[in-house]
Amino acid sequence: DSGVTQTPKHLITATGQRVTLRCSPRSGDLSVYWYQQSLDQGLQFLIQYYNGEERAKGNILERFSAQQFPDLHSELNLSSLELGDSALYFCASSPGGGQADTQYFGPGTRLTVL
Amino acid sequence: AQTVTQSQPEMSVQEAETVTLSCTYDTSESDYYLFWYKQPPSRQMILVIRQEAYKQQNATENRFSVNFQKAAKSFSLKISDSQLGDAAMYFCAYRNFYSGAGSYQLTFGKGTKLSVIP
Numbered sequence: 001d002s003g004v005t006q007t008p009k010h011l012i013t014a015t016g017q018r019v020t021l022r023c024s025p026r027s028g029d030l031s032v033y034w035y036q037q038s039l040d041q042g043l044q045f046l047i048q049y050y051n052g053e054e055r056a057k058g059n060i061l062e063r064f065s066a067q068q069f070p071d072l073h074s075e076l077n078l079s080s081l082e083l084g085d086s087a088l089y090f091c092a093s094s095p096g097g098g099q100a101d102t103q104y105f106g107p108g109t110r111l112t113v114l
Numbered sequence: 115a116q117t118v119t120q121s122q123p124e125m126s127v128q129e130a131e132t133v134t135l136s137c138t139y140d141t142s143e144s145d146y147y148l149f150w151y152k153q154p155p156s157r158q159m160i161l162v163i164r165q166e167a168y169k170q171q172n173a174t175e176n177r178f179s180v181n182f183q184k185a186a187k188s189f190s191l192k193i194s195d196s197q198l199g200d201a202a203m204y205f206c207a208y209r210n211f212y213s214g215a216g217s218y219q220l221t222f223g224k225g226t227k228l229s230v231i232p
Contacts, residue, residue: 002158033219043205045219056217088157094218101218105151105159 003027004093004106012112018079021109025072025093031055032074033094033103034066038087049074050096078111086113116141116208120223127196128231134181135191135226137206143167145211148182148189149220154202162204165189167211193228201230 003026034046045058049068094101127133150162
């Protein structure tokens, strides 16, 4: 158990819908990273937050957004869902966003868009 | 941009034997971190081993060790005395050493699926 929690574990929804994925980092960790794992694209970085502020964006679609709250949990919002958004979404956390940090991954949320 | 290549989509090893998984990467940086993550059927991403590029000594963690060849930009993972529980997808990942923006996202390879034969 990495100490990172993600809810829900599974999510099944329809095209055009909107969903929210939730992540609670390890106790004391300030940085949260979101990754998408799909069959065709592999594991890709989406976005990072540090202590409530956005730090970096990767291959994140405009239909996707995220935020980190004062209690440091983070939410990834996916809207106007398409079949191709079906994937495993991971959250990872690290202590401070420092150069020596190691990222620890949550169990992931499996999203299926029908 | 950095890229990570794992040229072996699948590999197999006999239980108790040794196997080596390959990884190459491309970067213009001189300092960086490299990682191997394991993803078993449960889908959890588990850190196996980490290597700092500025360290010449190869990292080891119990039965897991790496062969880090900086000039060749090669970072292979050796698993000794393979066990059934080692069966998983293995991902090689790269991370910048320093980021002025404070962002340290991982760049992953496509993965190698390791099967362990009893």
